[in-house]
Amino acid sequence: VQLELPELRPYFQVVGKIGPSIRTEMSIINGRMTKRTSWEVKYILRAESPGRFTLPSLSYSQGGKVYHTEPIEVEILEAKTEPESQTFKKLKIIQDPFLVLELDKTEAYLGEQVVASWYLYYRRQLFNLGVGTSPALKNFKVMELESATQLSPTLKYLEGKPWNRAFIRSLALFPLHSGELKVGSFELRYQQAGKGQDFFGMPIIEEKSVQAPAKKILVKPLPEPAPDDFTGAVGKFQLKIHPTKIEVRQRSSLQLEVEILGDGNPDYILEPKLKFPPSFEVYPPEVKLETEVRAGRLFSRKKFQYVLVPGKSGDFEIPEISFCYFDPELGRYQRTSAGPVLIQVRAGGVLPEGRT
Numbered sequence: 001v002q003l004e005l006p007e008l009r010p011y012f013q014v015v016g017k018i019g020p021s022i023r024t025e026m027s028i029i030n031g032r033m034t035k036r037t038s039w040e041v042k043y044i045l046r047a048e049s050p051g052r053f054t055l056p057s058l059s060y061s062q063g064g065k066v067y068h069t070e071p072i073e074v075e076i077l078e079a080k081t082e083p084e085s086q087t088f089k090k091l092k093i094i095q096d097p098f099l100v101l102e103l104d105k106t107e108a109y110l111g112e113q114v115v116a117s118w119y120l121y122y123r124r125q126l127f128n129l130g131v132g133t134s135p136a137l138k139n140f141k142v143m144e145l146e147s148a149t150q151l152s153p154t155l156k157y158l159e160g161k162p163w164n165r166a167f168i169r170s171l172a173l174f175p176l177h178s179g180e181l182k183v184g185s186f187e188l189r190y191q192q193a194g195k196g197q198d199f200f201g202m203p204i205i206e207e208k209s210v211q212a213p214a215k216k217i218l219v220k221p222l223p224e225p226a227p228d229d230f231t232g233a234v235g236k237f238q239l240k241i242h243p244t245k246i247e248v249r250q251r252s253s254l255q256l257e258v259e260i261l262g263d264g265n266p267d268y269i270l271e272p273k274l275k276f277p278p279s280f281e282v283y284p285p286e287v288k289l290e291t292e293v294r295a296g297r298l299f300s301r302k303k304f305q306y307v308l309v310p311g312k313s314g315d316f317e318i319p320e321i322s323f324c325y326f327d328p329e330l331g332r333y334q335r336t337s338a339g340p341v342l343i344q345v346r347a348g349g350v351l352p353e354g355r356t
Contacts, residue, residue: 005043011053011076012045044155044162047076097122099168099188099212104296107218110178111234112328113263115145115296117170118186118212121156121163127191132209136184141174141265145293172298174234174265178221186212222326227333229273233325235264239272241321241338249346250313256341258285258304260323266291266300272321279312310345317342 005014055072097120104115120129129151146169153164168188175181189209222234237260244255260269266289276282285304292299310316320339327334 006056006058008045008055010049011047011051011074013048014043014045046162050076050078052076095210096124097126097190097210099186099210101183101186101212101215103183103215103217105217106215107220108175109220109234109326109328110175110222111232111265111268111326112175113235113265113297114140114173114175114217115170116173116183117296118168120151120166120168120188120210121158122153122166123161123163124192126151127205129188129190132187132189133185133211135186135214136182137171137173139175139177139181140183141176141267143172143174143291143298145170145172145296145298170296173217175217175219178219181217181219183215183217185214223332226326227324229322230324230326230333231270232268233262233264233323234268234328235262235325236327236329237262237264237269237323237325237336239321239323239336239338241318241341243341243343246342247344247346248310250310250348253307253309254343256306256308256318258306258321258338259301261299261301262325263297263299264325266302269300269302271304272323274306274321275319276308277310277316277318279310280316281309281311283307310343313345313347315342315344 008014053074053076055074057071058069060067100119100121102117102119104117108114116135146167148167148169151164151166153166156163156165169186173183187209188211189207191205191207193205240259240261242257242259244257248254256274258272258274260272262269271285271287283306285306288303288305290301290303292301318339318341320337322335322337324333324335326332
């Protein structure tokens with residue numbers, strides 16, 4: 001398949017080409033086999049001049065039929081000068097591909113979440129990527145955020161040249177010690193076509209690897225003295241309390257759920273101290289942990305679910321509870337509170353209509 005690009009000057013210049021790649025799909029329906037072949041090539045264009053431009057229609061002839069693409073309207077804006085990112089100020093590009101570790105912060109408090117992300121930069125075609133040596137992270141609580149299942153590159157210019165930048169992996173790191181801690185090197189293995197050819201004239205495939213150098217994080221201790229009820233949680237947190245019902249029969253059960261949500265190490269979200277009425281029989285809570293990724297950060301939701309059985313009738317109160325944490329943005333200890341919870345316990349018999 002041959003395609004001829006239309007004239008793109010003065011607005012664009014072709015600076016790279018990826019492919020062509022050919023994919024064949026075969027299917028059998030009612031005993032009849034069909035075959036479909038697709039062909040793809042990508043051209044990398046660099047905008048040279050601001051203005052409006054129409055990428056003309058391309059045409060391709062096959063089997064007596066002519067196929068056309070739709071024209072594409074493009075608006076090229078004036079370039080904005082942005083300061084060079086810290087990641088690349090001291091970066092020396094010595095090979096293609098290369099792997100980079102990016103940290104969302106290089107200074108953190110003890111227990112504060114640090115997001116470590118690895119990106120692969122490449123210009124040549126790569127095959128069969130796989131993890132080699134994983135980074136040494138013995139001084140951190142480590143939780144997985146995201147991992148790429150395939151390369152989905154974006155275009156990035158370095159030293160005036162176009163590079164493919166593809167996300168590989170990200171981790172949430174929670175420092176377990178203060179001081180200077182190291183995020184170890186990370187290795188990727190891959191294959192690429194070599195310069196030589198085999199007996200059949202096919203390119204010789206070379207096995208190679210690339211490493212992202214280790215980086216250091218300065219971890220600051222938490223200020224002293226800490227509040228007596230501080231359990232080690234560092235980040236931002238919310239506390240909620242939910243009774244399943246606020247009116248119940250004597251010796252019937254109800255559930256009370258305490259929920260703590262935050263972006264800190266979930267190991268330090270401990271069971272809160274509640275004061276239950278003496279006449280309530282209280283069973284040990286069932287603890288559930290849920291995690292989710294929001295805007296590239298890990299959030300944990302820990303639920304403590306209690307079963308309560310009131311032994312006497314009357315009006316009872318479970319007092320307000322609080323959760324103490326250290327806010328690294330404010331640099332001080334904070335509290336989040338919920339409650340109190342009021343519960344009416346009726347003597348045996350049927351509750352008023354509409355109550356459960």
